[in-house]
Amino acid sequence: MDVEKHELQQKAEFWISKNGICQDMETSIMKYAKLRLQKGRDVDIEHLLHILPSTLGKSIKEHICFPLLKKVPLFQNMDEGVYRTICEFLKPVIYSEKSYIIREGEPLDMVLFITQGVVWTFGSNTSLTNRLQKGDYYGNELIEWRFNSISYNNFPLSIANVKSQTKVEAFALMEIELKHVLYICWPKFYKYNKTNESISGSMNYFAAASLQRGFRRFIKNKKAQENKGQENKTRENEHSIHVNS
Template identity: 40%
Template structure:
């Protein structure tokens, strides 16, 4: 049944691409993405499956999948279990085919990415400075888009998303989890509230 669903999906995609007169290079990128998604999920929508489970089971699965990744971020180590659980619950699985641009230098950062599998290359020209170029490889266990975390933690930050100082591009097929701006804002506000409560408690004890 799943293979038939995949065949129909591919047929629909081809018809849509043809109707929209997409150039061949774009069509090929769409085909590659659909093929990769099929290889990874076999047609199962993981997010829907997890979302439909009871809350405690959903939390334990997300913890199993994501906790070690989150703990690589120094600030997250200071958070209590409830906040970590809230963050795990908000992580969204994402897939990228090779040579996909996750973000370009100078564009808004719209996700914080935690890499489960694959390699990314981050590059910067330091705002176009003449002769300046720096690149770093990221792999499973690494993360990028931390500008979004700094932005979320600042209670005085504007509603405009932070601007990326780097271009991030996948060098292989990449499987990752993403935290979106609203999710990080929510977690950051909870963290600030908890932190101020702890400070008040300590001052009362003195």
């Protein structure tokens, strides 16, 4: 057990160091990891965010991802509430060395935010060759398309192959999750892009769709409450009949 604890500590300290985790979070991570180990439960450092308590995991994800999100032109100058919402939809992903992540000509259905490792992007045109590493992202075309489109016409295709040179750790924002972000945060995006007719038009669509979804949710909850009330009333009547008989 002592050897296992030592190995765990070394791996955890390396993960904490390479991700620039602050001391308060480091203390909480190590405390939880050791406690989990003492209970005989697995501690997978590579998938640490999956096993940490939700509040701690959320704080760590925000610490790592906020600086990355602020590099995206259409995400800049937003308040922290928007970044927190986006972070809720980001999924941690790991790619082994020399793995194709996206191929040229395939639908570009995610934005990739790189937190560790090196990625090459290249296409049939050698001028497209580029090297991405920690702090970079790929898929801005998807964000621009979604901000300017309310349908799936002209869905963007990747203009390059995206391949890991080393093992890569990243966060992925899928197209469907980006759409959910816009349903939730459209007022903020509208505020900062209202002079852009194309984007403001799309935000009007998301505003209307968001209101419709909210209204349907309200009707559904109202019907559920009415049905519950009717069920309770029926039980009370059956109980009264039973007592009187």
